[in-house]
Amino acid sequence: MNWFTKMFNSSIGQKLIMALTGLFLCSFLIIHMVGNLQLFKADSGLAFNKYAVFMTTNPLIKTVSYLLYFSILFHAFKGIWLVFSNKKARPVQYAMVDGKANSHWTSRNMGLLGTIILVFVVVHMSNFWYEYKFGHVPYTRYTENLMTGIVDVEEMDEKYFQQEKLKEEVYLGERTIIVKDLYKEVSLEFKEEWWLVALYVLSMAAVSFHLVHGFKSAFQTLGINHRKYNGLIHFIGVWFFGIIIPIGFAAMPLYFMFK
Amino acid sequence: MNLTLKVWRQKNTNDKGKFETYKAENISPDMSFLEMFDVVNERLIVEGKEPIAFDHDCREGICGSCSMYINGRPHGPNNGVTTCQLHMRSFKDGDIIVVEPWRSAAFPVIKDLAVDRSSFDRIQAAGGFVSVNTGNAQDANNLPIPKNDADESFAAAACIGCGACVAACKNSSAMLFVGAKVTQFALLPQGKPEATQRVLAMVNQMDAEGFGSCTNTGACSAECPKEISLSVIARMNREYLSAQLFAE
Known part of the structure; x- marks a missing residue:
């Protein structure tokens, strides 16, 4: 075995994989959050729809997104594999375990929390990613009067626009944009399916608990444990990834449900 | 103090092992946990039964011999102490105490509470x-x-x-x-x-x-x-x- 495979096959190397893919997924959450904040813009979804086109057509973003899908799968399956191989290190279980006396519940249940998140990712991607790429998403025409700035919104029949996701033209003082309307898809889903909203909110709670432990744990695995920076890492893990990000994401389905 | 102990008994590495219940009677709160086990073992010997095997050596918290997983925690309920430094005053009269060996594939049980480290x-x-x-x-x-x-x-x-x-x-x-x-x-x-x-x-x-x-x-x-x-x-x-x- 060469040093590279030896490193990644060792107990520390396996954790290194979890830490690196985990931190990459954390960085994705920031981008995803910032982009999706456009859902809250009162423009009938124009900005969000244009952003969706950009994210699915830009070659650099597309490359990174494949790396992202790979990281999600790798993180999930490596995590499941680790849970089972770690179980083998204790073939006879204790009759009595007082776990809360020495550790936090979240840190002991990363596998369970991760499984909830994995189920969520599958539902989430089949709802929006798959529908947007392969399913039926309505098209909308936004007509903006360049003089007055008033935007007129009209639903289009999708059969006219099978090929292009976005068509933009300026003619006689009017800008016309015809775009695949993911915004409408999102708002309808959350308006009609209360159980989907509940699943999203529950999953964001799982994300919160997973990251409160996971973010700082990743740094520990990488060997970054320093008195000067531990406080900052802990703060970011709890407040940003554990509270702000999950609340921000959970607010989106709730916003459309009560809109 | 009078206590009830549920102790893991296992004849050897290959034995399946099971919990046995013992009474620990007239225990002084100033005894260490190991001394309480000594009292129980002396009675077992008098009764002609096999005493409970457990590791111990220095009995002053520096050798690392004593183990015992007590009520779901290694070395019992206190922090920063070994089992020999755990005293019976940490328990209440009438308590039921569950005692198991360290459990790990890499620490096979030799006998009862003694494991191979x-x-x-x-x-x-x-x-x-x-x-x-x-x-x-x-x-x-x-x-x-x-x-x-x-x-x-x-x-x-x-x-x-x-x-x-x-x-x-x-x-x-x-x-x-x-x-x-x-x-x-x-x-x-x-x-x-x-x-x-x-x-x-x-x-x-x-x-x-x-x-x-x-x-x-x-x-x-x-x-x-x-x-x-x-x-x-x-x-x-x-x-x-x-x-x-x-x-x-």
Whole structure:
């Protein structure tokens, strides 16, 4: 075995994989959050729809997104594999375990929390990613009067626009944009399916608990444990990834449900 | 004090083992947990029964022999102590106390509450030493060592190899133990020349013994009788990864 495979096959190397893919997924959450904040813009979804086109057509973003899908799968399956191989290190279980006396519940249940998140990712991607790429998403025409700035919104029949996701033209003082309307898809889903909203909110709670432990744990695995920076890492893990990000994401389905 | 004990009894490594219930009567609250076991064992011997096997040696918290997983925690309910330093005043009259051996694939049960911790010895033998004899004591200021490094190394060297970290860890990981041993040497000039081989060899041996990997729950450090910090695991990770990535 060469040093590279030896490193990644060792107990520390396996954790290194979890830490690196985990931190990459954390960085994705920031981008995803910032982009999706456009859902809250009162423009009938124009900005969000244009952003969706950009994210699915830009070659650099597309490359990174494949790396992202790979990281999600790798993180999930490596995590499941680790849970089972770690179980083998204790073939006879204790009759009595007082776990809360020495550790936090979240840190002991990363596998369970991760499984909830994995189920969520599958539902989430089949709802929006798959529908947007392969399913039926309505098209909308936004007509903006360049003089007055008033935007007129009209639903289009999708059969006219099978090929292009976005068509933009300026003619006689009017800008016309015809775009695949993911915004409408999102708002309808959350308006009609209360159980989907509940699943999203529950999953964001799982994300919160997973990251409160996971973010700082990743740094520990990488060997970054320093008195000067531990406080900052802990703060970011709890407040940003554990509270702000999950609340921000959970607010989106709730916003459309009560809109 | 009168107590009820549920103790794991197992004839040998291959025996399946089961819990047995014993009464511990007229126990002084000033006795240590091991002394309470001595009282129970003396009665078992008088009754012609097999006494409960358990590890013990110094009985002053420095040898690391005593083990026992008591009411769901290694070394019982108190922090920073071994079982011999646990006194019966930590329990209430009439308590039911569940006592199990350390449970880990790498710590097979020898008998009852005694487990084989020689996997720790093999990890230590793989690299936890300085090869060159140091000879006579040198002048005290020959090798200047920053105070912080000396303190941190000393704190890591306080590890008594009892195995509570493995027993406490949900993955039976030995990383606090190995981290302490690696840290102890890595911070001192005498340990530096062999630091790379040491960490690689010790981690290899740790994996070969069948210990699990680390989830950073912190249970090991919380249960360590010598209160060794979780930062030793980070240092071991750092030493190991840089050894793999950069050592030629």
